[in-house]
Amino acid sequence: MTDDDPLAGLDDVPWAQLRHAYxxxxxxxxxxxxxxxxxxxxxxxxxxxxxxxxVHQGTRSQxxxxxxxxxxxxxxxxxxxxxxxxVGLLAAIAIGLDNNHLPNGYDPRExxxxxxxxxxxxxxxxxxxxxxxxxxxxxxxxxSCAQAFIDAEAVVRSYDAVREALPxxxxxxxSGSLELRAATANLLAWFPESAATSVPLLKAFVADEVSPGAxxxxxxxxxxxxxxxTVPFVEPYLESPIVELRWASAFALTRFGIVGPAxxxxxxxxxxxxxxxxxxMSFLSGSYSGLAAMALAGTPEATTLRTVDALLAGLADRTxxxxxYDRYYITDTLFTLVFPGDPAEPPRSFGDLSxxxxxxxxxxxxxxEAAWPYGAMDALRRWxxxxxxxxxxxYAGIVQGGP
Numbered sequence: 293m294t295d296d297d298p299l300a301g302l303d304d305v306p307w308a309q310l311r312h313a314y315x316x317x318x319x320x321x322x323x324x325x326x327x328x329x330x331x332x333x334x335x336x337x338x339x340x341x342x343x344x345x346x347v348h349q350g351t352r353s354q355x356x357x358x359x360x361x362x363x364x365x366x367x368x369x370x371x372x373x374x375x376x377x378x379v380g381l382l383a384a385i386a387i388g389l390d391n392n393h394l395p396n397g398y399d400p401r402e403x404x405x406x407x408x409x410x411x412x413x414x415x416x417x418x419x420x421x422x423x424x425x426x427x428x429x430x431x432x433x434x435x436s437c438a439q440a441f442i443d444a445e446a447v448v449r450s451y452d453a454v455r456e457a458l459p460x461x462x463x464x465x466x467s468g469s470l471e472l473r474a475a476t477a478n479l480l481a482w483f484p485e486s487a488a489t490s491v492p493l494l495k496a497f498v499a500d501e502v503s504p505g506a507x508x509x510x511x512x513x514x515x516x517x518x519x520x521x522t523v524p525f526v527e528p529y530l531e532s533p534i535v536e537l538r539w540a541s542a543f544a545l546t547r548f549g550i551v552g553p554a555x556x557x558x559x560x561x562x563x564x565x566x567x568x569x570x571x572x573m574s575f576l577s578g579s580y581s582g583l584a585a586m587a588l589a590g591t592p593e594a595t596t597l598r599t600v601d602a603l604l605a606g607l608a609d610r611t612x613x614x615x616x617y618d619r620y621y622i623t624d625t626l627f628t629l630v631f632p633g634d635p636a637e638p639p640r641s642f643g644d645l646s647x648x649x650x651x652x653x654x655x656x657x658x659x660x661e662a663a664w665p666y667g668a669m670d671a672l673r674r675w676x677x678x679x680x681x682x683x684x685x686x687y688a689g690i691v692q693g694g695p
Contacts, residue, residue, distance in 0.1 A: 298362060298369045299324060299325065299328060299362055301361075302324060302325075305321075305358050307319075307320050307355065310354050311353060312346045312353040312354070312355045312356070313344070313345055313346070313348030313351065313353055314348075314466060317346070317353075317354070317358075320343070320345065320346065320358075322358060323338055323341055323342035323345065324342065324359065324366075324651055325351070326341075327339050327342055327373070327377070328372055330433065333377040337374070337377065338381070339381055339693055343381050343384055346359060346381045346385070347385055349389070350388030350392060351443075352388060353446055354442055354445075354446045356385045356450045357385070357446065357449040357450045357452075358444060359385070360382065360450070360454055361457075363378045363381055363382050363385075364460060364461060366378045367382070367461060368457075368461070368463075368464070369470075372430040375464075375472050376469065376471040376472040376475040376529070377475075379461065379472065379475040379476055379478075380574065382454050382457070382479060382667060383454075383475075383478060383479045383482060384491065385453070385454055386450060386454040386479075387451065387481075387482045390575060390576060391621070393482070394513065394583065394586055394588065395543070395586040395587050396516075396547070397482070397484065397516035398516075399484070400451055400483075400484075400485065404448055407444040407445060407448050410444050410627065411441075412471065417437045419432055419517075420433060420437075421437060426603060430509050440652050448630025450491060455483050458479075458480065458483060458486050458489075460481065461476060462489070462490065462493050464476040465477065465480075465493055465494075465497045470506060471572065473503075473506055474506035474574065476571070476576050476642060477497060477509045477510040477513050478509055478511055478513065481516040481517060482516070483517075484517055484518055487518070487519050489518060490517060491521075492520050492683045494510045494513050494514050495514070495525055497524075498510040498514075502519050502568075503572050504534045504535075504537060504570075505536055505567075505572030506538060506572040507536070507540075508537055508539060508540035508570065509573050509575065510540075510542075510571055511526055511537065511540035511541055511544050512543055512616070514526055514544055515540075515544025515545070515548070518547060518548075522651070523545070523548055523550070524544070527541065527545060530542060530545065530554055530555065530558060534643065535562070535567045536567050536573070538586060538635075539559070539566075539580055540565070542554075542558035542562075543559070543583055543584065546559075546587040546591065551593075555591070556591055556593045557630055559584045559588045559591070560598065561604040563581045563584045563585050563586040563605070563606045564580040564602045564603075564605035564609070565605075565609070566579075566580035566606070566618070567582050568677065570615075575620075576617065576646075578617070579618050579621050581606045581621055582617060582620070582621025582623075582625075583619045583620055583621075584608070585603060585621060585625040586621065586625055587624045588602075588603075588625070589628070589629055592631055595630060595648060596648075600629075600630065600648050600652065601651070603625070603626045604651070604652070604655050606618065607619060607623065607626070607655070619650050620667075623667045623668060626652065627668055627670075627671035631671035631672065633660075634674050635674070635675055639675065639677070641687075642688055642689060649675075650688075653672070653684070653688050656668055656672070656684065657681070657687070658682045682689070
């Protein structure tokens, strides 16, 4: 390897002493080399394979932080095969799965406080270990304690490792690659401590960007960073002729508590009829309607018939594999809003349900059984609504039951 090789020093990292989701991390160098070369084996890309190991289902492993310098250098190197994939993986290393932090953004203080709390309880942990009934239990407790510290430290170290690289990575906002610009705008959204530097860069990026999806990503990022001084910049896009920018402005404004009729109008329109996905808007797996639904949930209009009808329209229109994420996020939002928790007094009949709940139940009952919305059945069970499809149709009055 030469000094200008992004993977220089890769073999100097003690990978075999670090852990990831599938054991020791001695296979990480191979994944990084495959990612740099763009070598693909089977269904998944090298970046997806690496992500599955070091941030499996959003859990940042001990090895994750150690990959950051190499991913940063690959992202900055024009010779790398998947530069925007590197930036996307860096975002996952920093925060895990973004749906765990949307629509509100990421607050690193929570993870730092948890780590500090663990460290402050070291004496309690030691006593707990010492009180073990035998050597076997003592070993189990020691392992449990050690893993808790490793996991909490991995989260903070991973985030901070990416944060330290932001000044270098921010230069990619002016890259000639559309995908790389969009991925970088997404990345900057997750570091509120760096907002003073990132906000001016994102504003310039949005103003100059020609891609609607990428520009919208920049506007959403401004909302997630949470600086109220950006409202005068974001608000005019609510009247843009470009639907992606209207959507992004409406979402961002809800983060600042601006939830007036114009904002709700845009969000309900996008939930029902989202713009076509292009890959340049990567928040929430590119789900315009899912993110609009999350934003609507925080408005006074959240449980009105108008909003619920828009959510149902979005569900009805999102079919097949392409609509999976839209259906998932809309359904999660819809049933959390309309059928929250356990009712104090479960309804005794369909007529006891509110008009909004009746509308949702009829929608589910009208669907083909195999196409029931994800997450719907658990909510209905809590409210003592039938979940067997023929029974539900009788309950909703769609068909007559019994002799």
